[in-house]
Amino acid sequence: MKITVVGTGYVGLVSGTCLAEVGNDVLCLDVDPEKIRILEEGGIPIFEPGLQEMVRRNVAAGRLHFTTDVDKAVDFGTIQFIAVGTPPDEDGSADLQYVLAAARNIGKRMTDYKVIVDKSTVPVGTADKVNAAVADELKKRGVEIPYAVVSNPEFLKEGAAVEDFMRPDRIVVGAEDDRAIHLMRALYAPFQRNHERLIVMDVKSAELTKYAANAMLATRISFMNELANLAEKLGADIEAVRQGIGSDPRIGYHFLYPGCGYGGSCFPKDVKALIQTAKDDAGMTLQVLTAVEAANDHQKHVLTTKIKARFGGDLKGRRFAVWGLAFKPNTDDMREAPSRELIADLFAAGASVRAYDPVAMHETQRIFGDEPRLAYAENPMDALQDVDALVIVTEWKEFRSPDFEAIKARLKTPVIFDGRNLYDPKLVRDSGLEYNPIGRP
16 A cells, blocks of 8 residues: 655654555655655654664665655655644644645645545544645645545554554544545554454544543543642652552553653643643633643652752752653653753752763753753763762663662762652662652651
8 A cells, every 4th residue: 555644753754664564655755854864864863662673674675765745745645644743832722734734735736536644633623624725725726536534643652652553552543434444444454453453433533532542641640640749748658559549440550650740742732732622612621631731730840849848949059960851761752851840940949960861862952052050971870970969850761770879879968859759768768868759758
């Protein structure tokens, strides 16, 4: 099957590469010539485990191609995936300008039947707007060409995106056109050979499903963060509470880990967009999600509060080691990362930072520029050189079993602030370190 993918970000590049992996002929389009240059030279513009090897393998096999030529891209695929960015607008709503521009480009150039697939995370009603944009361009040309608009939201976790695409939990397809549904079933057949995972529904329900999923997960995180803050005040242990409630099969253990807030390209943006969609399109206030967002904004400053409680509000002359900069492990994504708020808070209080992250330091440098108060370490232990305390923000595996005696020997003050509850409090304290986790006594 011939497939065009518009956009080579996380969603577009992963989707296109995985579709090529099962034998499809895929052409990925991007307006950024630098991205295409990197891809054609065997690199990838993002960090995602396993993706670079898969890209190179499918390029070598002649199944995966890249271009900046819009004419070529529209002509190429019967199925046209739109996987461009939908950044939050000033009011928090999703900015659809890139989605609609892609739709208009297809409408201006298509000469035969196309299935236009919204793969980007978009608010309810976007398919109608895409449909109208394509129809308008066809009308301007004075031609009638059949097409269908499908909603096929992605459910890819950064850091595990390849695995999620190749072995999906579910495949949601929102469509009313029988021909389009048939093509989408054929497209996804290789990914669900052992049992049916494809769920067909109306377009608006498919669009809402994506937002609902991310909003639910964000709600669980903020709920646990609120409980952790309460447990800390009451002298309870949130880890014991997590195990107690997670053992209930109606609740389960997933996304019950408290910490210093969620970030990334999805949860913050999608919660904001769903709140705004409800307000603009339904005249509703989503009270639970409004609270989820407020709780997460507060949680990103919890580590700063702990640091100031220990060292005082004026941190001038203090220096802190920060382990972990990406919003989660196995990615270099710094969008809405809690580390950004922490570092800004420490700067505002007069402190400086020595940071380490396995893959995200180049992105941090791009964000903070030549900030003299921010230094970068070559490894975790190097980050502890000449600092007052250690602050853990991202739960990379290499941080899980450190040498606590070596940490104590390097720190000016033997203090750890753990924003991800990586360690057994007794083990850390028996090593002579003061331990400040989230929601634990």
